[in-house]
Amino acid sequence: MPECLIGDRPERFTRYGLPVYPDLYPGSSLGGLYTSLHISETRYIFAAPCDLPFASAGLLRYMISLREGYDAVVPVTGDDPEPLFALYSKDCLNPMRELLEAGNFRIFDFYPRVRVRRVLEAELHHLDGTGKAFLNVNTLEEMERKADLKNSLAPT
Numbered sequence: 001m002p003e004c005l006i007g008d009r010p011e012r013f014t015r016y017g018l019p020v021y022p023d024l025y026p027g028s029s030l031g032g033l034y035t036s037l038h039i040s041e042t043r044y045i046f047a048a049p050c051d052l053p054f055a056s057a058g059l060l061r062y063m064i065s066l067r068e069g070y071d072a073v074v075p076v077t078g079d080d081p082e083p084l085f086a087l088y089s090k091d092c093l094n095p096m097r098e099l100l101e102a103g104n105f106r107i108f109d110f111y112p113r114v115r116v117r118r119v120l121e122a123e124l125h126h127l128d129g130t131g132k133a134f135l136n137v138n139t140l141e142e143m144e145r146k147a148d149l150k151n152s153l154a155p156t
Helices: 010-016 029-039 057-065 091-102 109-115 139-154
Strands: 004-009 019-021 042-046 072-077 087-088 116-120
Touching: 004 010, 004 029, 010 019, 010 042, 019 029, 029 042, 029 087, 029 091, 029 109, 042 057, 057 072, 091 109, 109 139
Parallel strands: 004 019, 072 116
Antiparallel strands: 042 087, 072 087
């Protein structure tokens, strides 16, 4: 399954023409990641949230190229990991499930149980020199404002 959408309320996503799956453990992003890995026919998934519209294919390809020897490849912007714009392997399923069944929905809490490749901002700079890949957009108005910002950040 190459592309799909995961969410607590799948009816919100039917207009996109992609398969939509409800969370197996509703109520958290960790549940969504778990569901994605659980239904995936491939060893790895790349999770991307709908509110980061400026990510580049080059950035994704680079992160995917780092997967060997790791269960997760997660970019870090500033001091914060970006767990919903990351690569995860099926080896993350059991640690995720253990947390979810214990009522712990924090994505970061399963990281110590797997091999995580943190990709620092400086390492990504050559792929995203403008910093636009991690601009968060939640409304059409924000998209228009940030598209103007994105254009003003473009290298000349």
